[in-house]
Amino acid sequence: MVDLVQQATDWFYRSRRKLATAGVALLACLLAVHVVAGPNGLFTYQQKRAEYRKLEKEVQQLQVENERLAKRIESLKSDPNAIEKEAREQLRYARPGEVVYTLPNPPPQKGSSPPVAQKKQ
Secondary structure, three states: OOOHHHHHHHHHHHHHHHHHHHHHHHHHHHHHHHHHOOOOHHHHHHHHHHHHHHHHHHHHHHHHHHHHHHHHHHHHHHHHHHHHHHHHHHOOOOOOOOOOOOOOOOOOOOOOOOOOOOOOO
């Protein structure tokens, strides 16, 4: 029995560098897997980066839309031609002597959603 313990101790001292190298290699592999596929790894980073780019585009589009609407609001506050055009289109106003033709809405196509009711102003 003492001989077996002595052999195990000798084997351990001879193999300690190999065991340490294997342990460090295993630790490095586990760390690499965690960096690539972990909860904050490269895959997640790439997904979040793509989402960030998409949201940035959406913000830019909304800013352009906001600027367009702000210009329209300003023109409706101050430009008589814009006010007249809006009144003619929405309220169906006409000048004396003019005739306004209103076409009926086209029938809904099969498979489409029902029309949404619009609030009259």
